[in-house]
Amino acid sequence: xxRFAPAATAALVAGPILAGLAGVxxxxxxxxxxxxxxxxxxxxWVRLLGQPGLAxxxxxxxACGLATTAVSLAIVLAFLAAAAGxxxxxxxxxxxxxxxxxxxxxxxxxxxxxxAPSGLLARALSPWATGWRxxxxxxIVHDPLGLAMMAGLVLKEVPFLLLVSLAALPALDPARRLxxxxxxxxxxxxxxxxxxxPGLYPLIRLPVYAVVAYASSTVDVALILGPTSPPTLAVxxxxxxxxxxxxxxxxxxAGAVAQLGVTLAALALWRFGEAVAGGLGRIWLAGxxxxxxxxxxxxxxxxxxxxVVLALGLATTGLALASVSWRWTFPDLLPDxxxxxxxxxxxxxIGAALAATLWIAVPATxxxxxxxxxxxxxxxxxxxxxxxxxxxxxxLVPQLPFLFGMAAGAETARLAPGAGLVLLGHAxxxxxxxxxxxxxxxxxxxxxWIMLARTLGASRARAFWVVRLPMLLAPCLAAAAVGLAVxxxxxxxxxxxxxxxxxxxxxxxxxxxSGGDRRLVGAWVLAQAVVPVTGFAIALxxxxxxxxxxxxxxxGGA
Amino acid sequence: MKRFNRLLAAAAAFLLSLSPIAAPAGAxxxxxxxxxxxxxxxxxxxxxxxxxxxxxxxDYIAWAGREAEARFGVTVVHVKLSDTAEAVSRVxxxxxxxxxxxxxxxxxxxNGENFASMKRNGLLHGPWAEDLPNFALTDPAAxxxxxxxxxxxxxxxxxxxxxxxxxxxxxxxxxxxxxRSLPALLQWARDNxxxxxxPLPPDFLGSTFLKQALIxxxxxxxxxxxxxxxxxxxxxxxxxxxxLDALHPSLWRSGRAFPASGPALRQLVSxxxxxxxxxxxxxxxxxxxxxxELSDSVRSYTPDGGSIGNVNFLxxxxxxxxxxxxxxxxxxxxxxEAQARKLDPQVWGGETVLAVxxxxxxxxxxxxxxxxxxxxxxxxxxxxxxxxxxxxxxEALERGWAGRYAAR
Numbered sequence: 001x002x003r004f005a006p007a008a009t010a011a012l013v014a015g016p017i018l019a020g021l022a023g024v025x026x027x028x029x030x031x032x033x034x035x036x037x038x039x040x041x042x043x044x045w046v047r048l049l050g051q052p053g054l055a056x057x058x059x060x061x062x063a064c065g066l067a068t069t070a071v072s073l074a075i076v077l078a079f080l081a082a083a084a085g086x087x088x089x090x091x092x093x094x095x096x097x098x099x100x101x102x103x104x105x106x107x108x109x110x111x112x113x114x115x116a117p118s119g120l121l122a123r124a125l126s127p128w129a130t131g132w133r134x135x136x137x138x139x140i141v142h143d144p145l146g147l148a149m150m151a152g153l154v155l156k157e158v159p160f161l162l163l164v165s166l167a168a169l170p171a172l173d174p175a176r177r178l179x180x181x182x183x184x185x186x187x188x189x190x191x192x193x194x195x196x197x198p199g200l201y202p203l204i205r206l207p208v209y210a211v212v213a214y215a216s217s218t219v220d221v222a223l224i225l226g227p228t229s230p231p232t233l234a235v236x237x238x239x240x241x242x243x244x245x246x247x248x249x250x251x252x253x254a255g256a257v258a259q260l261g262v263t264l265a266a267l268a269l270w271r272f273g274e275a276v277a278g279g280l281g282r283i284w285l286a287g288x289x290x291x292x293x294x295x296x297x298x299x300x301x302x303x304x305x306x307x308v309v310l311a312l313g314l315a316t317t318g319l320a321l322a323s324v325s326w327r328w329t330f331p332d333l334l335p336d337x338x339x340x341x342x343x344x345x346x347x348x349x350i351g352a353a354l355a356a357t358l359w360i361a362v363p364a365t366x367x368x369x370x371x372x373x374x375x376x377x378x379x380x381x382x383x384x385x386x387x388x389x390x391x392x393x394x395x396l397v398p399q400l401p402f403l404f405g406m407a408a409g410a411e412t413a414r415l416a417p418g419a420g421l422v423l424l425g426h427a428x429x430x431x432x433x434x435x436x437x438x439x440x441x442x443x444x445x446x447x448x449w450i451m452l453a454r455t456l457g458a459s460r461a462r463a464f465w466v467v468r469l470p471m472l473l474a475p476c477l478a479a480a481a482v483g484l485a486v487x488x489x490x491x492x493x494x495x496x497x498x499x500x501x502x503x504x505x506x507x508x509x510x511x512x513x514s515g516g517d518r519r520l521v522g523a524w525v526l527a528q529a530v531v532p533v534t535g536f537a538i539a540l541x542x543x544x545x546x547x548x549x550x551x552x553x554x555x556g557g558a
Numbered sequence: 559m560k561r562f563n564r565l566l567a568a569a570a571a572f573l574l575s576l577s578p579i580a581a582p583a584g585a586x587x588x589x590x591x592x593x594x595x596x597x598x599x600x601x602x603x604x605x606x607x608x609x610x611x612x613x614x615x616x617d618y619i620a621w622a623g624r625e626a627e628a629r630f631g632v633t634v635v636h637v638k639l640s641d642t643a644e645a646v647s648r649v650x651x652x653x654x655x656x657x658x659x660x661x662x663x664x665x666x667x668x669n670g671e672n673f674a675s676m677k678r679n680g681l682l683h684g685p686w687a688e689d690l691p692n693f694a695l696t697d698p699a700a701x702x703x704x705x706x707x708x709x710x711x712x713x714x715x716x717x718x719x720x721x722x723x724x725x726x727x728x729x730x731x732x733x734x735x736x737x738r739s740l741p742a743l744l745q746w747a748r749d750n751x752x753x754x755x756x757p758l759p760p761d762f763l764g765s766t767f768l769k770q771a772l773i774x775x776x777x778x779x780x781x782x783x784x785x786x787x788x789x790x791x792x793x794x795x796x797x798x799x800x801x802l803d804a805l806h807p808s809l810w811r812s813g814r815a816f817p818a819s820g821p822a823l824r825q826l827v828s829x830x831x832x833x834x835x836x837x838x839x840x841x842x843x844x845x846x847x848x849x850x851e852l853s854d855s856v857r858s859y860t861p862d863g864g865s866i867g868n869v870n871f872l873x874x875x876x877x878x879x880x881x882x883x884x885x886x887x888x889x890x891x892x893x894x895e896a897q898a899r900k901l902d903p904q905v906w907g908g909e910t911v912l913a914v915x916x917x918x919x920x921x922x923x924x925x926x927x928x929x930x931x932x933x934x935x936x937x938x939x940x941x942x943x944x945x946x947x948x949x950x951x952x953e954a955l956e957r958g959w960a961g962r963y964a965a966r
Contacts, residue, residue, distance in 0.1 A: 118829035118830055134732075134830055134831075135829065137751070137752030137811060139812075139814055139815055142815045144814070228758075228815050242640075242644075244641060244643030244644050244647040245647070246647055246651065326850045327828070327850055327853055329829060329830050330829055330830035339850065348620070500638070500644070511640070512613070514822065515818040515823075515825060516819070516822055516824075516825060517613065517824070518825055519850075519851075
């Protein structure tokens with residue numbers, strides 16, 4: 001029965017994606033019976049092309065996708081080059097977990113508070129350095145070039161890329177490679193960039209593509225930090241989709257297909273960039289240079305990574321402080337007074353939203369975990385692997401077009417929008433991350449343990465439940481924590497599939513983040529971070545507790 | 559014998575309990591027979607679709623839900639809207655799909671163009687509002703505003719709930735003498751660029767500011783009481799666009815970005831990025847000051863010549879599944895206790911529609927006891943209320959503004 005696991009899981013994932021594709025392509029060409037669209041027509045595209053600022057929106061999304069990924073990748077590679085062979089690596093390993101736990105919207109709100117003209121950075125420097133007694137009238141947050149949005153995205157993508165790189169490094173045996181390169185006269189960071197980085201990139205190619213796709217189609221970060229007139233394409237499409245005037249749905253569908261085109265173009269351009277970088281890199285590799293890249297790499301690596309960690313820490317602390325503050329005007333660096341009244345007022349609402357969030361996140365994560373385990377166990381038993389690349393599809397596609405299609409499809413199939421549909425949507429988007437986290441540990445698990453169990457008379461199922469699963473407790477919990485974090489941070493699936501009726505902490509936080517009492521926003525944003533942080537804490541501590549007397553089992557066996 | 563009596567009692571109870579089921583589902587409850595309405599409402603769940611952009615209002619709605627559950631057995635679900643037009647299109651879609659009972663919207667917080675649209679398309683249940691026991695407390699004879707919604711007669715299709723009157727608020731420690739007229743505002747903005755903003759239309763506050771400016775600048779304000787005529791629109795609104803063209807370069811961020819909503823404006827004033835901004839009511843500002851959101855030196859005022867004021871209402875769609883529960887909820891929200899709690903700046907700071915002076919002494923005491931704080935205005939202190947233009951002007955203004963200033 002386990003034989004069908006890969007096919008079933010692939011169907012679970014690909015089914016909604018394909019339905020989503022159909023559900024967005026048909027209305028884009030005028031076919032949506034529920035709204036009276038019966039005959040195909042190009043009218044939605046004509047209306048779309050007539051929208052002011054469309055070209056600029058598309059260009060913004062494209063540029064943001066490419067620039068964010070390039071900057072994040074550069075920072076991560078520079079840091080790893082500078083940290084090669086030093087104690088910085090183990091520090092990085094410890095620090096990425098908590099950094100990843102903070103959801104996108106929370107980071108965006110924190111960054112907004114940090115860099116705004118009346119924000120923390122300006123307050124720290126005023127009035128002694130800048131002479132400002134009032135905040136300057138500078139367009140930083142919502143700037144028309146999207147730089148604030150890119151900054152917010154970089155802060156979140158750097159820990160993600162760092163994590164996947166650290167996971168992939170051991171397979172390359174970097175120590176040996178570095179030793180050989182240094183014995184040939186290369187300096188440390190240059191050696192790393194020349195012999196380890198080219199081997200590392202193919203291993204993290206998939207997550208890098210996921211970053212390109214996400215950065216070119218994000219909605220929550222764009223709403224909080226991105227330009228407003230015109231907005232990025234994804235935000236514009238969401239506005240048309242939510243407009244009470246239902247005839248705009250067709251144009252919104254056309255816009256969603258255009259968004260898909262922009263993401264594909266970004267991925268194609270990135271691939272082209274890979275080829276160019278590869279060609280240039282080969283010339284550099286074969287050349288006589290032994291250390292030109294040394295100083296800049298060290299500087300960029302350490303400074304940029306420290307800046308990222310510092311910014312994330314300051315952003316979170318600033319919001320935490322704001323949530324318990326009484327009055328906090330510019331240019332005070334600390335609030336006037338403190339109060340817990342705000343928390344008291346919001347706690348009932350936060351409690352209800354957290355309950356709704358968990359009702360969706362826990363089942364979705366468990367479902368994904370079960371599916372991932374089924375697929376991996378089937379693979380370990382020697383079954384046919386099946387199209388596992390399909391499982392990564394939800395990570396690589398821009399969410400907006402497919403969710404749009406899924407929502408339209410559900411409407412046509414008369415499925416009521418609500419928690420059930422949202423749960424399914426979340427499970428689809430959580431599965432790739434759970435699978436990615438778990439597969440590494442699963443494949444490294446020594447098959448001889450199972451062989452031993454079977455020679456002692458256990459059936460395959462018993463061997464799985466009694467031997468393999470307990471040994472993989474730590475990786476399973478880590479995958480579950482990642483799944484929980486991803487589900488809690490989902491904004492679009494909850495909004496579109498729940499038709500605005502399901503309120504999770506993320507939808508509430510993004511709704512408040514557009515401007516409003518910062519104390520309330522701070523409280524909601526911290527509430528948003530509670531679940532993932534708790535998840536990661538449990539994933540870290542529970543194996544230590546359970547395997548108290550068995551040190552060998554703490555990291556998942558060997 | 560005892561057993562037979564018990565059986566008889568059980569049968570009688572069972573038969574009595576059948577009576578609400580015996581009545582055809584969806585038969586409109588008659589608001590004139592209030593005890594029957596209360597009986598029918600018990601156990602119902604009312605889906606109250608209300609704009610959710612203001613956290614204090616959401617907390618008040620949650621309180622009202624708890625009270626309705628405790629007192630009348632009516633469960634309230636607050637369906638959060640970012641725009642009331644969403645509820646209107648949902649009911650319209652249900653009507654087009656032929657769903658004439660068991661609709662998903664039971665009660666809508668509504669006024670203006672949305673009410674006009676629902677009434678025009680036959681989407682409302684009614685008339686029912688004037689039969690509510692607490693309706694008489696609004697003293698409609700002396701306050702005709704509760705019978706008219708943006709020049710459209712209400713005729714009992716919606717029950718009044720609250721009032722709003724546009725005010726401007728400023729931080730007196732940074733701006734002791736704020737401009738009190740539109741030309742003075744333009745001059746002050748030019749002298750102090752980047753210190754004033756209004757929210758991005760079609761946010762309700764932004765659109766109301768546009769209407770306030772149009773009333774002050776139009777050559778013939780009487781034309782605004784009539785529906786907009788496409789060929790005359792440009793001529794009537796030309797002074798408004800000229801004024802905004804002159805004002806925008808002196809706005810916050812030079813008009814390249816606009817704050818998203820009223821709460822965003824309050825945070826900007828609190829941070830020190832703005833000195834002056836519009837708001838929906840003086841008591842709302844008083845509530846913000848008492849709650850620590852704005853500093854103690856903030857004050858509100860109405861411009862010379864008065865400002866736009868309107869009443870907002872609660873309406874029941876024609877196909878609502880729980881009409882009795884909705885009526886009971888609307889009546890509770892009109893009660894002096896609920897209205898006083900609404901006005902209390904510690905809770906919301908929303909104006910009341912009741913004629914406070916004509917209430918019985920015990921109920922009037924609830925209002926007199928409210929401490930409005932330094933920023934509040936007592937009922938007699940407010941400037942004249944200018945009536946709202948015809949609802950068609952709002953849509954036309956929003957479209958005109960978007961065409962000129964939205965994407966550049």
